[in-house]
Amino acid sequence: MxxxxxxxxxxxxxxxxxxxxxxxxxxxxxxxxxxxxxxxxxxxxxxxxxxxxxxxxxxxxxxxxxxxxxxxxxxxxxxxxxxxxxxxxxxxxxxxxxxxxxxxxxxxxxxxxxxxxxxxxxxxxxxxxxxxxxxxxxxxxxxxxxxxxxxxxxxxxxxxxxxxxxxxxxxxxxxxxxxSLSGDQIGEGAVQFIRGLTKKVIFANTIGSVFSTLSAQSIDEMSVLSAWMICIAYTFQIYFDFGGYSDMALGLGKMLGFRFLPNFDYPYVSLSATEFWRRWHISLGTWFREYVYIPLGGSYVNPARHIRNMFVVWLCTGLWHGADWNFVFWGLYYGVILTVEKYFLLKYLEKTPRIVQHVYALLIVMIGWVFFSSPDLGTAGSLLGVMFGFGEHALADSTGLYYLTSNLLLIGVMILASGPILHRALDRFIVLFRYPKAAATVCYLAMFLLCIAFLVNETYNPFLYFRF
Amino acid sequence: MYGGPYEKGAMKKRGDGMKDGIKKIRDRIYAFTDIMKTDILFRYNFIKAVLIISLIVFVVFLLGGNTGSSRSAEEIAESVVPHLMQTQQSGTEEAPDGQEQETAGAAEGGQDGQTEEDAENGGDTGVFDGMGQATALDFKRIFGLNAEDYEGVEYFKPISQMDVEELLIVRLASDDQAEALEEAVEERVDSQKTSFDGYGAAQCALLEKAIVKTRGNFLFYCVSPDAEQYYQAFLDAM
Structure with a gap:
């Protein structure tokens, strides 16, 4: 279910x-x-x-x-x-x-x-x-x-x-x-559940259909724009899908009287891959840190052993996500990136403007998602090749342009929703009313009804992380 | 009288023996329960052993379940096909205008084509976007095999010559049919790849992801963008 x-x-x-x-x-x-x-x-x-x-x-x-x-x-x-x-x-x-x-x-x-x-x-x-x-x-x-x-x-x-x-x-x-259970806690849980439902049903499923349709194209005939659209669509889909699920889980937990630790902390606002992994799937990172990384010696060992420890953890992280070479590669890819950041890159990166750091982090994460979402390493390599202009591919085609223009507004909203801005704006908007609780109820009820309208017309659409 | 005192003595002896046996078993049970009560580690070891044995039995049962299903091919297909219809309808809605018209046109043309062929073949009913229910004759023509040799054949073929989506569920009559059928299906996939090589990149991509699996007394073959989901539905139906 x-x-x-x-x-x-x-x-x-x-x-x-x-x-x-x-x-x-x-x-x-x-x-x-x-x-x-x-x-x-x-x-x-x-x-x-x-x-x-x-x-x-x-x-x-x-x-x-x-x-x-x-x-x-x-x-x-x-x-x-x-x-x-x-x-x-x-x-x-x-x-x-x-x-x-x-x-x-x-x-x-x-x-x-x-x-x-x-x-x-x-x-x-x-x-x-x-x-x-x-x-x-x-x-x-x-x-x-x-x-x-x-x-x-x-x-x-x-x-x-x-x-x-x-x-x-x-x-x-x-x-x-x-x-203990209180009315406030149940209400807080319901709000978090509706936020998660919105992320999944309205954002993840909508952008997910763009990803599915564009991925069905042959890579040989794909334009650079379409390849980037696939990558962008998946980047948003996996965040809103898994982040939405986690929000719903935390919300339901609150409604039952439990307080789980958060699993996401706006990962796409990160300025490095290291920071991204402090904000993405926090519970998995914490688990590996406490039960694998630290018992192996963590960072309190010589650099060679430290690097070995990092690679063991990232190999395990990759394998945990799936039994396939692309997950192994994806894990080791982060092993390399985080090692390079730790020993070399981070100190230089911190001196660059924030926008450069942000673009760097997003690029690393998006390339990572290509390996993660592809059925095999060959497909991932081919898609990355098209994205970065290798081979004879058109810069844009009608399919890519169609999906870009028809989803521009959605992408804009998702960019805002990936950071804390939209959440803060919504909270500030609600307190402007004379009766904030009533305003919040109306607002979240409207979001809930919108989700239901989407759900009624939708086929079975399980969460991406179900297969892990 | 038959048996006489000898028989009585023997019965008494046998009865005493049985009583002794029961007593021994009872004593052992008492000893076992005493150890279970007093030696807590023994208790945990015993529970562990029972759990591990239960786990092994469960896994063996699960793998035994891999031998197939008692359901008919038709029943299995009925469980997979609604799923197929639902997913394909939603997929068509997502396409851009140009593509939507193209897909709808192809489907319509295909359906018309199917209807004509249906009429020739005695009339088929199940028609979906991209594929339609085929006859035993189609199965013979495409795979070179007789449907009557199997316990059940459910085949949904591409509805136009430009489509490659197809679904085949066969209930085998015996295990030795599996190899020949798999070979026939592989040949079909290769032949389709040859047909579309060079101009049908999308079709070739789908054929590359074709699923051909034999599970117990069933063979499943599917070419579709959602082949994995149909295979899952097939497994669930079994």
Missing amino acids: VFSSIIFIFAFLPITLLLYYIAPEILKNPVLLIFSLIFYAWGEPVYVVLMIFSIIFNYVMGLDIQERLKIGKQTAKRSLIFTIVVDIGLLGFFKYYGFVSSNLNAVLPFSLPEIDVTLPVGISFYTFQTLSYVIDVYRGETKVQKNIIAFGTYVTMFPQLIAGPIVQYKDIDEQLRNR
């Missing part, structure tokens, strides 16, 4: 919220757990079994590690390694087996069997969440959760189940035990 669907907005969400609000304190977690499992099973009836396994397994392993810590660190460490092997093994089997076997079959004298399993939605997200829990229990950074319902609620919580943010257990431990 997706948030931006009529069935979610008009059936699942109202029923869940109603039962959740009327349930006594002790039953709130069970209600949330049951509805989260229904939410997941809606599209993944088989893989809900895998999720239930993951809950029980990691719950037991948390208790096991806690118990073994009383005996000695070594035995607890063995238990932790076993947990990590099983969790990563499951993720690896469902997500990477096809990729690994097809590559090995190309070089091995024998063939590994071809297994055609579909990727369980959200497995990358919930595996990272459960891993954060068992690692933190081992490190003593969080208390073990003895209530399996509370732990199951943490793993399955529907607002962040499918596409994050990756909530670390220690950030939510207290809220699972005790949380």
